[in-house]
Amino acid sequence: MTILAIETSCDETSAAVIRTPSLNGEDVVGPTLEIVSNVVSSQAELHRKWGGIVPEAAARAHVEAILPVIEEAVAPLSESRGKGFSPNPEWNGMGREGIEAVAVTNRPGLVGALSVGLSAAKALAFAWKVPLVGIHHLEGHILSPLAVRPDLRFPHLSLVVSGGHTELVEVRAAGEHRIVGQTRDDAAGEAFDKGARLLGLGYPGGRAIQEAAIGGDPRRYKLPQGLAGETSDFSFSGLKTAIRRLVEAEADSLCITDAAASIQEAIASVLAERAVRAAERSGFKALTLVGGVAANTSLREKLAIECSRLGIDFVVPPVELCTDNAAMIGIAASFRLYRGERDGWELDVYANAALPGGDER
Ligand code: KG4
Ligand code: ZN
Numbered sequence: 001m002t003i004l005a006i007e008t009s010c011d012e013t014s015a016a017v018i019r020t021p022s023l024n025g026e027d028v029v030g031p032t033l034e035i036v037s038n039v040v041s042s043q044a045e046l047h048r049k050w051g052g053i054v055p056e057a058a059a060r061a062h063v064e065a066i067l068p069v070i071e072e073a074v075a076p077l078s079e080s081r082g083k084g085f086s087p088n089p090e091w092n093g094m095g096r097e098g099i100e101a102v103a104v105t106n107r108p109g110l111v112g113a114l115s116v117g118l119s120a121a122k123a124l125a126f127a128w129k130v131p132l133v134g135i136h137h138l139e140g141h142i143l144s145p146l147a148v149r150p151d152l153r154f155p156h157l158s159l160v161v162s163g164g165h166t167e168l169v170e171v172r173a174a175g176e177h178r179i180v181g182q183t184r185d186d187a188a189g190e191a192f193d194k195g196a197r198l199l200g201l202g203y204p205g206g207r208a209i210q211e212a213a214i215g216g217d218p219r220r221y222k223l224p225q226g227l228a229g230e231t232s233d234f235s236f237s238g239l240k241t242a243i244r245r246l247v248e249a250e251a252d253s254l255c256i257t258d259a260a261a262s263i264q265e266a267i268a269s270v271l272a273e274r275a276v277r278a279a280e281r282s283g284f285k286a287l288t289l290v291g292g293v294a295a296n297t298s299l300r301e302k303l304a305i306e307c308s309r310l311g312i313d314f315v316v317p318p319v320e321l322c323t324d325n326a327a328m329i330g331i332a333a334s335f336r337l338y339r340g341e342r343d344g345w346e347l348d349v350y351a352n353a354a355l356p357g358g359d360e361r
Pocket of ligand 2: 137141162163291292323324
């Protein structure tokens with residue numbers, strides 16, 4: 001099946017074409033899952049001047065970008081060829097007539113931003129007379145590792161870390177989740193973003209901190225790691241306060257490189273430690289790392305080392321599939337479509353939404 005997927009939940013306008021020639025119907029998509037194109041237009045430059053995402057500006061930027069991005073995703077001479085993710089060498093000009101379903105992120109996210117993607121998806125599905133499926137953004141992140149590891153089995157544990165979420169999730173099957181740990185306040189990405197702002201490193205903060213931290217001493221400044229003891233939950237609000245105090249106390253003598261390295265260490269080490277402990281407790285053989293913060297090199301390295309020591313299969317998608325993208329939405333949609341599910345024209349957008357098939361704690 002060939003699926004056009006659309007993602008506009010936050011500040012990236014993205015469209016992808018994915019193809020799943022052989023859905024094997026069991027618990028994996030199958031080794032033939034193929035990302036034909038995955039076009040991402042980032043608004044980071046636009047929001048930088050405000051130091052964070054302005055929802056109204058994000059929605060307007062999606063309105064401008066949505067059709068050019070979709071056109072590029074379905075165009076035979078798409079620029080994503082070659083620089084995108086595993087383009088199909090046999091692509092010979094599949095146009096819109098090849099699309100058999102339209103998938104779109106409809107929750108959770110910025111309502112104005114989501115509405116742009118959903119309206120475009122509805123119009124195209126209506127005009128092309130193909131099924132429409134709404135996808136939960138985090139379900140997309142959770143299934144993104146299948147792009148590189150189609151043999152990934154269920155159940156497995158997933159550390160979901162993005163700008164809005166920090167969750168440890170048991171993925172029992174595609175679309176079936178149980179949350180085993182989560183943040184009690186800020187998300188990990190938010191902690192990176194706030195830390196970067198306090199250090200004057202700008203927006204988006206995660207990548208800025210990672211780059212500023214290169215060569216820095218992660219032990220130079222002592223920063224809190226949140227909740228102590230045996231818990232699978234996280235807390236990052238104390239870290240933000242501690243960084244603010246550090247910046248005030250050290251003033252001009254603050255070493256930005258060491259401060260960035262210390263912040264990265266505080267966030268990455270608590271995430272890695274709790275995820276590995278939860279994986280061990282669950283007895284699952286695989287741990288995945290997904291969401292925008294999964295782009296962080298230090299976090300990837302820590303988890304890779306610990307998992308290899310404990311014989312846990314560690315799976316993390318390439319960076320382009322960690323930050324927001326439509327390919328992951330197409331992957332999640334392939335499971336819903338395979339189950340014969342589709343949504344009606346009344347499909348709506350939601351700012352907040354529990355993971356599908358999950359028992360909230
Ligand atoms: O998943 P995502 O692209 O959007 C949401 O769904 O929220 O995640 C965005 C978050 C931002 O907070 C950003 O600072 C963080 O991911 N991020 C990073 C890195 N790249 C992006 N955090 C740490 N290190 C990175 N290299
Ligand atoms: Zn995301």
